[in-house]
Amino acid sequence: xxxxxxxxxxxxxxxxxxxxxxxxxxxxxxxxxxxxxxxxxxxxxxxxxxxxxxxxxxxxxxxxxxxxxxxxxxxxxxxxxxxxxxxxxxxxxxxxxxxxxxxxxxxxxxxxxxxxxxxxxxxxxxxxxxxxxxxxxxxxxxxxxxxxxxxxxxxxxxxxxxxxxxxxxxxxxxxxxxxxxxxxxxxxxxxxx
Numbered sequence: 200x201x202x203x204x205x206x207x208x209x210x211x212x213x214x215x216x217x218x219x220x221x222x223x224x225x226x227x228x229x230x231x232x233x234x235x236x237x238x239x240x241x242x243x244x245x246x247x248x249x250x251x252x253x254x255x256x257x258x259x260x261x262x263x264x265x266x267x268x269x270x271x272x273x274x275x276x277x278x279x280x281x282x283x284x285x286x287x288x289x290x291x292x293x294x295x296x297x298x299x300x301x302x303x304x305x306x307x308x309x310x311x312x313x314x315x316x317x318x319x320x321x322x323x324x325x326x327x328x329x330x331x332x333x334x335x336x337x338x339x340x341x342x343x344x345x346x347x348x349x350x351x352x353x354x355x356x357x358x359x360x361x362x363x364x365x366x367x368x369x370x371x372x373x374x375x376x377x378x379x380x381x382x383x384x385x386x387x388x389x390x391x392x
Contacts, residue, residue, distance in 0.1 A: 201277055201316065202380070203289040206324035207351045208343050209331030210369045215324065215376045216287040222377055229282035233273035235289055237262035237296075240341050255300050266293045267311055274315055291321065295354040299347075322380055323361070324369035328352060 202219070204212040216232045223230035239262050246253060270290055277284040290308050297304060326334075328348035335343050355361060367379050 200283045200320075201274075201286060201318040202283060202384075203286045203291070203318045203321040204324060205289060205291050205295075205321060205355065205364065206326065206369060207328070207331050207348045207355070208341070209334035209348065210324035210326045211334070211373055211376065212287050212324055214373045215369075215380075216285050218373050218377045219380055220283075220285045222381065223283050223285075226381075229280070230285055231276065231280070231282070232285045232287060233269075233276060234287045235266055235269040235273055235292075237266040237269075237288075237293060243341075256302060259297060259300055259302055262296070263293050263305070263307060266290070267307060270311065270315070277316075286318070289318065289321070290315075291355070291358060291360065294358055295351060298354040298357060299350050320380075320383065321360075321364045323355065323364040323366045324376065325352075325366050326369035330370055 204216050204219075206212055213234070220230040220232040239258075242258060242261060245251075246258075266288070267290065270286070273284060273286050290312055294304055294308055297308070328345050331348050332343060332345045335341060335348075365380075365383055367376055369376060
């Protein structure tokens with residue numbers, strides 16, 4: 200089974216993902232966590248150090264390829280094992296970013312979404328932009344504006360698949376989020392026979 204965690208920066212995807220994989224494994228349901236990053240932070244830092252300002256479409260194309268490769272690797276890992284693969288970020292994240300940047304979905308992302316196995320559960324970690332901003336600022340790894348976070352949240356909500364996502368209040372603790380995800384899995388029992 201594949202579980203995807205999606206949401207704006209600072210929603211707690213990585214923290215919840217680690218805890219979810221640990222709790223599933225402790226419950227005799229082996230789980231791994233994969234990070235489907237786009238490389239945005241590294242690319243932005245590299246360009247900043249060199250005072251390079253590439254076009255948004257070029258940056259997005261590079262990020263899309265990196266994230267797509269990471270998602271393909273995660274699917275390959277999922278196909279070679281039994282149990283649960285928890286994916287921190289997914290192709291939906293890149294689609295939301297493209298929408299936020301005013302770019303079309305393109306061909307690669309819709310193609311991959313059509314041919315790859317559909318995740319068993321997509322969880323959208325819903326968090327107020329001001330709380331997400333405070334979390335991002337506190338971890339001091341990257342910089343996001345509240346306006347950007349609002350925009351990204353709106354972009355996620357405009358995805359055609361968003362109504363199928365399980366939306367959880369991510370202003371709560373990671374433990375509470377994981378409890379809700381586990382309860383959802385218990386209700387549906389998908390992939391746990």
